[in-house]
Amino acid sequence: MNVFEWTKRLGQQHWSRPNSGVTLCGKPMLGNNYAIGLAKEDKVPCDKCTESVTVLAALDSFGRERAVLKEPPSVLIW
Numbered sequence: 001m002n003v004f005e006w007t008k009r010l011g012q013q014h015w016s017r018p019n020s021g022v023t024l025c026g027k028p029m030l031g032n033n034y035a036i037g038l039a040k041e042d043k044v045p046c047d048k049c050t051e052s053v054t055v056l057a058a059l060d061s062f063g064r065e066r067a068v069l070k071e072p073p074s075v076l077i078w
C-alpha cells in the first residue's frame with residue numbers, strides 16, 4: 001500500500017496513509033505539508049514512521065520521496 005510523505009514546517013518527515021487524517025506515528029496532520037517545499041537534506045525522518053515504511057528509490061514527479069507500508073494495514077493499530 002502506498003503512503004504519502006507528510007513533512008512539518010521544521011522538517012520532521014512523517015508518512016501517512018491516504019485519507020487517514022493522522023501520520024503513521026499518530027500525529028494529527030495540522031497545518032501545511034512541506035513535503036515539496038523542503039529539500040531532502042533539510043528533512044529529519046521520524047523514527048516511528050520510518051519503521052513502518054519502505055522508502056522507494058525513485059522519487060515522484062514532484063521530487064518527493066515515495067514509500068510503501070511494510071505491513072498490511074490490517075495489522076496496524078490506529
Ligand SMILES: [Zn+2]
Nearest residue numbers: 014025046049
Ligand atoms: Zn511520524
